[in-house]
């Protein structure tokens with residue numbers, strides 16, 4: 611199970627890189643859009659995050675329920691913005707900023723809580 615957990619954690623970081631990378635590369639662009647990388651990153655975070663919780667619950671590892679609960683709520687908001695925006699030619703700077711900002715909020719929750 612350790613190898614599966616390690617693999618899920620690695621993919622969890624790949625999902626984070628994809629979501630945040632799709633945001634960061636547009637820093638200087640006049641028009642902002644929801645990149646495919648952001649969509650796939652959000653879904654990867656959801657699948658790997660839930661898998662990590664499941665693996666921890668199945669073993670004897672402790673799960674910080676408040677932490678994962680907070681991250682899940684934030685990710686649901688990110689995913690909603692990504693799903694609405696991905697079909698559009700462009701999104702407002704506010705929507706783009708909210709996706710990146712909320713992703714950073716989840717990194718802070720992961721590190722601090």
Ligand code: HEM
Nearest residue numbers: 626655656659660662663678681682685713716717720721
């Ligand atoms: C944008 C969304 C997310 C980001 C940026 C993110 C970020 C991170 C980071 C940086 C870590 C490594 C640091 C740590 O161990 O705490 C981590 C670990 C973890 N994340 Fe997330 N996360 C996200 C979403 C989620 C969601 C939705 C869940 C569960 C529903 C989740 C569950 C976990 C678990 C269980 C770990 C600990 C792995 C372990 O040490 O065994 N994450 N996450």
